[in-house]
Amino acid sequence: MKEKNAIEFEQVVEIGCGADVHKDIIVVTVLGKDTKPETRSYKTYTSSLIKLREWLLSKRVTHMAMESTGVYWKPVFNVMGDEIKILLVNARHVKNVPGHKTDKGDSQWLAKLLLSGLLKGSFIPERPIRELRDLTRYKTNLIQMISSERNRFMKTLEDANIKLSSVLNDVFGVTGTKIMNHVLVFENYRPEELIQYVHGKVKAPRPEIMEALTGYITPHHRFMLKTILENISQIERTIRTVEAHIEACIEPYKVERELLETIPGVHKESANRIIAEIGVDMSQFPDQNHLASWAGVCPGSNETAGKNKSGRITHGNKYLRSLLVESGWAASRTKNTYMSAKYKSLVGRRGKKKAIIALGHKILIATYFILRDKVQFKELGEDHLNNYRKDRLIAYYQKQLEKLTAA
Numbered sequence: 001m002k003e004k005n006a007i008e009f010e011q012v013v014e015i016g017c018g019a020d021v022h023k024d025i026i027v028v029t030v031l032g033k034d035t036k037p038e039t040r041s042y043k044t045y046t047s048s049l050i051k052l053r054e055w056l057l058s059k060r061v062t063h064m065a066m067e068s069t070g071v072y073w074k075p076v077f078n079v080m081g082d083e084i085k086i087l088l089v090n091a092r093h094v095k096n097v098p099g100h101k102t103d104k105g106d107s108q109w110l111a112k113l114l115l116s117g118l119l120k121g122s123f124i125p126e127r128p129i130r131e132l133r134d135l136t137r138y139k140t141n142l143i144q145m146i147s148s149e150r151n152r153f154m155k156t157l158e159d160a161n162i163k164l165s166s167v168l169n170d171v172f173g174v175t176g177t178k179i180m181n182h183v184l185v186f187e188n189y190r191p192e193e194l195i196q197y198v199h200g201k202v203k204a205p206r207p208e209i210m211e212a213l214t215g216y217i218t219p220h221h222r223f224m225l226k227t228i229l230e231n232i233s234q235i236e237r238t239i240r241t242v243e244a245h246i247e248a249c250i251e252p253y254k255v256e257r258e259l260l261e262t263i264p265g266v267h268k269e270s271a272n273r274i275i276a277e278i279g280v281d282m283s284q285f286p287d288q289n290h291l292a293s294w295a296g297v298c299p300g301s302n303e304t305a306g307k308n309k310s311g312r313i314t315h316g317n318k319y320l321r322s323l324l325v326e327s328g329w330a331a332s333r334t335k336n337t338y339m340s341a342k343y344k345s346l347v348g349r350r351g352k353k354k355a356i357i358a359l360g361h362k363i364l365i366a367t368y369f370i371l372r373d374k375v376q377f378k379e380l381g382e383d384h385l386n387n388y389r390k391d392r393l394i395a396y397y398q399k400q401l402e403k404l405t406a407a
Contacts, residue, residue, distance in 0.1 A: 012117030018110025019066035029107040030059050049079040065114040067091045087121035125279040132249040136276040139242045153228045162215035167204035175199045256280045259370050262377040264339045265331025277320040282372040288365045296321045297361045324360030331359050341382035
């Protein structure tokens with residue numbers, strides 16, 4: 001008996017299943033043509049997932065849909081292999097489909113949408129790219145940890161009333177490192193002894209530096225400072241190890257990396273991270289605009305009564321979006337390039353942040369065509385923008401003149 005007010009969809013997939021994945025359990029519902037609906041629950045251990053795969057194959061299931069919830073989908077994806085096509089769907093897209101999705105019937109609703117062809121799978125790169133992505137993201141997190149530890153180090157110095165940051169631009173540079181090593185080794189140090197470590201290029205007056213180094217360091221401060229520095233050194237060693245693994249993983253994609261490095265603002269590290277996030281096969285994306293939307297650098301559309309109220313960027317890959325912002329800043333500082341000219345033309349009327357997002361968007365569009373066509377970036381030069389605008393103005397006024405002549 002059909003449910004009251006149930007929504008009927010045209011069936012596209014013959015036999016499929018919806019999977020509601022949690023940390024310890026997965027609930028699966030099988031639906032399809034000439035198939036009795038059946039729901040089962042399995043543990044997420046590998047042996048249980050293998051049993052799930054065997055059961056699905058016995059039911060002649062060809063497609064599986066599940067939401068991209070954290071990392072819990074990965075074990076299921078790895079076990080299913082190539083025998084069952086996996087559609088990893090965005091939970092926001094599922095909610096946008098009108099219906100009666102509830103926590104209790106997640107798997108049934110996903111199965112129904114799957115059979116009807118109303119679900120669109122997310123981009124899942126091949127295993128080598130996924131492994132490279134893990135490494136580059138881990139390195140990014142390690143760098144953030146170093147920044148956090150350095151901030152903690154600076155706060156401890158302030159607590160000890162040592163104002164080193166007031167006289168040095170980089171406390172962790174050559175001069176700052178030598179001074180702090182001396183301070184931590186010798187308990188009864190004298191500020192005038194530390195002047196010998198100050199580099200000649202340091203602009204601060206020597207008497208002011210001695211004043212900044214006159215503090216009140218307790219044994220607790222020394223313990224904290226030493227521990228933080230040791231932790232930073234350990235993280236830096238880990239980063240070097242991770243970098244070696246990244247180089248090994250990026251080896252098959254060295255040609256693509258070299259092509260990406262021709263884009264202004266994109267260096268070796270940036271190219272590694274771009275490849276790790278989007279891969280090198282651009283056939284995964286219908287066109288460059290889909291890639292920009294997936295990355296989250298595509299302006300949203302909020303139009304009412306013919307007026308655009310908002311141009312906010314969309315949700316997307318936060319790692320890639322952050323990288324594009326970094327590359328945008330680097331591109332804005334290049335000389336005699338189209339990217340720098342574009343930034344200058346936008347920053348006055350749109351502001352720095354929106355101008356940088358626009359540059360990041362252009363870098364991503366260039367990335368799409370470079371990886372698709374396997375070509376280098378073509379530098380148009382800083383005069384291209386002015387020439388393009390001049391040509392458009394000439395064409396506009398010619399058209400207006402033709403209208404006046406015809407009238």
